[in-house]
Amino acid sequence: MPQAKVVAGISIVAIATVLASADSLQLSTQLQQDPWSVEAAVQRFQGAAMQLPRSGEIGYISDLAVNSAAFLTAQFALAPSLLIPVGQMDPDQAIGNFSKPSDYAGIGAKAGYRVEADLGNGVVLYRKAKR
Amino acid sequence: MIVGLLLFLPAILIGWSAVRILRAVPREALWTGALIEISLGAGVGIGVVSIAYFGLLWANVAGRAVLLSAEVAMAAGGVWLAIRRRAVKSEAAPVARSPWIWLLRAAAILTLLFFAFDASKSMDANPHGGWDAFTIWNLKAKFLAGGSGSWRNAMAPVAGGALFGANHPGYPLLLPAAVASAWTMQGATASATPAALSALFAFATAAMLCAAIAWLRGEAAGLIALLLLLGTEGFVSQAGLQNADVPISFYLLAVLMLLVFASDQGWPRGTMALAGLCCAFAAWTKNEGLPFAILAVAVVALRGGRKATRWMAVGALPVAALIAGFKFLLVPDREAMFPRTMGEALSKAADWSRWMQIAESFIQSLWQMGSPWVHPVLLVAILAVTLGLEPRSRVRQRIWLAVPIAGLLAADFAAYLVTTADLGWQLSTSNVRLLVQVWPSLLFLTLLVIVPPALEQAAALEMQKPAHGKAKRKQSRGSVVQAK
Numbered sequence: 304m305p306q307a308k309v310v311a312g313i314s315i316v317a318i319a320t321v322l323a324s325a326d327s328l329q330l331s332t333q334l335q336q337d338p339w340s341v342e343a344a345v346q347r348f349q350g351a352a353m354q355l356p357r358s359g360e361i362g363y364i365s366d367l368a369v370n371s372a373a374f375l376t377a378q379f380a381l382a383p384s385l386l387i388p389v390g391q392m393d394p395d396q397a398i399g400n401f402s403k404p405s406d407y408a409g410i411g412a413k414a415g416y417r418v419e420a421d422l423g424n425g426v427v428l429y430r431k432a433k434r
Numbered sequence: 435m436i437v438g439l440l441l442f443l444p445a446i447l448i449g450w451s452a453v454r455i456l457r458a459v460p461r462e463a464l465w466t467g468a469l470i471e472i473s474l475g476a477g478v479g480i481g482v483v484s485i486a487y488f489g490l491l492w493a494n495v496a497g498r499a500v501l502l503s504a505e506v507a508m509a510a511g512g513v514w515l516a517i518r519r520r521a522v523k524s525e526a527a528p529v530a531r532s533p534w535i536w537l538l539r540a541a542a543i544l545t546l547l548f549f550a551f552d553a554s555k556s557m558d559a560n561p562h563g564g565w566d567a568f569t570i571w572n573l574k575a576k577f578l579a580g581g582s583g584s585w586r587n588a589m590a591p592v593a594g595g596a597l598f599g600a601n602h603p604g605y606p607l608l609l610p611a612a613v614a615s616a617w618t619m620q621g622a623t624a625s626a627t628p629a630a631l632s633a634l635f636a637f638a639t640a641a642m643l644c645a646a647i648a649w650l651r652g653e654a655a656g657l658i659a660l661l662l663l664l665g666t667e668g669f670v671s672q673a674g675l676q677n678a679d680v681p682i683s684f685y686l687l688a689v690l691m692l693l694v695f696a697s698d699q700g701w702p703r704g705t706m707a708l709a710g711l712c713c714a715f716a717a718w719t720k721n722e723g724l725p726f727a728i729l730a731v732a733v734v735a736l737r738g739g740r741k742a743t744r745w746m747a748v749g750a751l752p753v754a755a756l757i758a759g760f761k762f763l764l765v766p767d768r769e770a771m772f773p774r775t776m777g778e779a780l781s782k783a784a785d786w787s788r789w790m791q792i793a794e795s796f797i798q799s800l801w802q803m804g805s806p807w808v809h810p811v812l813l814v815a816i817l818a819v820t821l822g823l824e825p826r827s828r829v830r831q832r833i834w835l836a837v838p839i840a841g842l843l844a845a846d847f848a849a850y851l852v853t854t855a856d857l858g859w860q861l862s863t864s865n866v867r868l869l870v871q872v873w874p875s876l877l878f879l880t881l882l883v884i885v886p887p888a889l890e891q892a893a894a895l896e897m898q899k900p901a902h903g904k905a906k907r908k909q910s911r912g913s914v915v916q917a918k
Contacts (some may be wrong), residue, residue: 310534311538312820316813317541317659319664323808324548327670329554334559341562358583385587409505 344376350422351398352381362389362397363413364403364429373400389414399427435557438630438716441616442480444505446472451512455519456689456704458692463590463736465657469645473638478708480631481715482508484608485753487615488760491578491585495546501618538657544642545664553636554673557629563676565863570602571609571678572628578607578614579623589765593630604765607758609678628676636673639684640664643874646691647881658817659881663874666810668803672870677872678720679867685716685723685840687874691728695883699740706734710749718757722871725845729838737802737834738872771855788857793852795861799869810877817884832882839875843868 337343355361363386366375377400378386389397397416399407407427408418416429453459453475459467480614486504490496562568577587588610591603615630640663648656663669672680692709696702713730717722727750735743773779782788804810822827846868853860 308820311536312816313654313658314537315816315820316661317537318810318812320661321541321544321548323665323667323804323810324545324552325668326805326808328552328555330667330671331555331559331674334556336598338559339565341560341568341683343559345562357588360581375565376571379562382573382576383584383587383592385577385584385592387592390446392590399877414661 339372341379342378344373344380347424347426348377348380349399351426351428354420354428355381355384355396355398358383359425360385360387360392360394362387362392362394362414362416362429362431363396363400364389364411364416364427365400366410367400367402373402389416393431395431397429398429399425399429401425401427435626435628435633437620438616438624438627439634441619441627442476442483442631442634444509445479445483445612446476447479447509448475448482448505448512449477451509451516452478452482453708454516455512456708457519457702458705458708459695464649466645466649466653467640470649473642473645474688474691475873476634476638477642477681477688477715478711479603479683480612480634480716481608481711481753484611484718485756487618488578488607488611489756490762491611492580492759494579494582496585496618498618498621501615505615505619511795515852517785528813535654535657538654538661542657542660545661546640549636549664549670550638552670556671556746557633560675561625561629563628563632565676567628567676570605570625572625573675574605574607574610575617575628576623577614578610581618587765591766594914602769604721604761604769606720606723607760608715609681609859612649614877620702629674632674632676632680635681635684639680639687639874642684642691643687643878646687646694646878648886651881652692654910655881655884659877662813662877662881663811665813666873667805669870674869676743677867679870681872682716682719682723683871685712685719686726686839686872689716689726690839690875690878693730693734693835694832697737698744701738701745702747703741705750706738706742706745710736710746710751711753713746714750716752716759718753720871722842722846722868725800726838726842729841731839733834770852771860772849773852773854778854782853783848783851788851790855792847792861795850795865796847796869799865802866803873814880814884822885824885832879835882836879837880839844839872842872 330351361381361384363374363377365373365377369388374386374388377398381398386398387394387409393415394418397411397414399411401407404424404425407421411418411427411429412432414429415432417429417432419427422428450471453471458473459470466918483505486508488500490500490504495640509722560567563572574588575741577590578585580587589603602712609628609631613631616627616631617623640660643663644656644660646656647659667678669683689712691707692712696705696709698872699705709730713727717727731743731746734746759792800811801809806812824832837864850857850865
């Protein structure tokens with residue numbers, strides 16, 4: 304009888320853990336692809352990353368809030384450069400990250416920057432305007 | 435992924451040879467011993483490479499050639515020393531002859547396959563990892579891999595923008611430095627590299643838990659431990675997310691396992707030094723590792739005496755010195771989530787509703803670790819009823835091992851109590867992961883007090899094998915049989 308109890312316990316655990324494992328696998332097949340659009344940001348900023356210096360600080364100009372995932376994904380895409388919102392610091396170069404077409408030159412001018420290149424898809428390279 | 439794994443091969447060799455040279459694992463010829471050496475070695479080696487890379491960066495000499503030379507030299511030298519210091523050969527391993535072992539083996543193979551597919555799916559969906567991975571760990575790795583011009587950005591207080599809770603200048607760097615070292619050798623920041631490291635830690639944790647319990651309690655118990663871990667949705671879901679929670683769970687488990695081995699063998703210095711090193715690596719992985727390490731040293735001081743504590747400290751000291759240098763010399767700012775004054779902390783701690791909210795969250799998080807009908811806690815209860823528990827005297831002998839884990843959870847609770855962040859937000863974004871950190875250790879401790887059915891036979895066979903360690907180990911093994 305004790306042996307039967309042991310076999311029952313072991314069998315329950317073996318079968319239950321296999322089922323739990325299968326359940327986890329099924330859940331993983333339902334995961335949303337790139338939920339924070341990190342890969343999308345890496346692709347969007349690829350051209351900018353090649354034109355910007357690989358270290359140092361880069362200004363950040365955007366029509367999106369700085370306390371948003373958009374800033375963090377841009378920062379990840381452009382690392383090892385460090386993004387600093389323009390106003391906190393004004394580095395020589397800045398990157399624009401826009402959610403929709405707008406007056407990029409005007410927005411940059413307000414911050415003291417001129418457009419150096421419009422890389423498309425809402426990504427703009429700025430350089431500090433000479434005073 | 436394969437390239438990513440190959441980049442960590444020197445680290446695995448370095449760690450494996452360190453484990454072998456220090457003779458931290460009781461015996462080598464058994465499959466359990468070999469599996470422990472390899473899995474423990476993987477984590478130890480990654481820690482060593484992480485520390486070495488960060489030290490080279492700080493010294494401004496972390497070029498590709500220097501790094502490659504250092505890793506190859508350490509791996510080659512380590513393997514040469516390890517082979518020379520071959521342990522005494524043991525006889526063939528005792529085989530659990532239980533007729534139902536095939537059931538556990540088949541279930542283990544299936545769950546391992548499901549686990550591998552699961553991690554792969556998760557990595558496909560999140561190629562740069564989960565939220566913490568791309569906002570903290572992999573971001574810091576990119577800063578470090580940028581070399582002399584950018585590595586200090588990993589400690590910048592502004593890297594998370596203005597988003598509250600995204601700036602962690604003082605977070606330890608084991609994971610980022612290990613990834614950055616691989617990227618430096620690779621010459622690119624391929625997303626598959628941190629993914630490979632994440633998978634490596636997850637599999638090493640599972641392998642080490644299985645092998646440690648198998649070594650201590652027989653193959654059946656080891657396979658049950660593996661099944662319970664891989665049947666835990668909370669743990670499995672973290673495997674592909676490239677966060678630091680699974681790596682720290684590895685080091686916590688490694689420390690507990692080494693302390694069990696050490697206490698059974700008369701606290702040998704090699705095992706204690708390695709336990710100290712793993713304590714320091716836990717603190718170099720996440721801040722949670724610090725209270726754990728302090729408590730682990732404290733319990734060793736009480737149980738193992740001065741000599742054991744000294745060797746543990748010797749093992750921890752080099753990494754602890756680097757952590758202290760990092761925290762005091764390189765980190766310019768403090769965590770924004772902690773209160774600035776004692777009065778602020780006390781007023782938060784005096785709020786009873788916060789205690790209730792945190793306690794509820796811990797219970798809820800425990801509930802979320804698995805599906806209700808196959809929940810690991812339910813399965814452990816079934817095992818306890820059907821297999822029985824160790825005699826109370828034996829449980830009391832092991833209860834000290836729970837102190838560092840209980841202390842870590844208490845420290846987590848206290849951190850929640852005084853946090854300046856929105857408590858609900860912080861609990862919802864981190865509490866389950868805190869349980870993931872201690873989960874393998876909790877399963878290890880649980881399986882130490884549940885009697886596996888094959889134990890009686892296995893223990894009898896163990897007594898017939900030649901002793902490798904000191905006489906005290908024999909006595910300890912004897913006490914298992916006597917207790918039964």
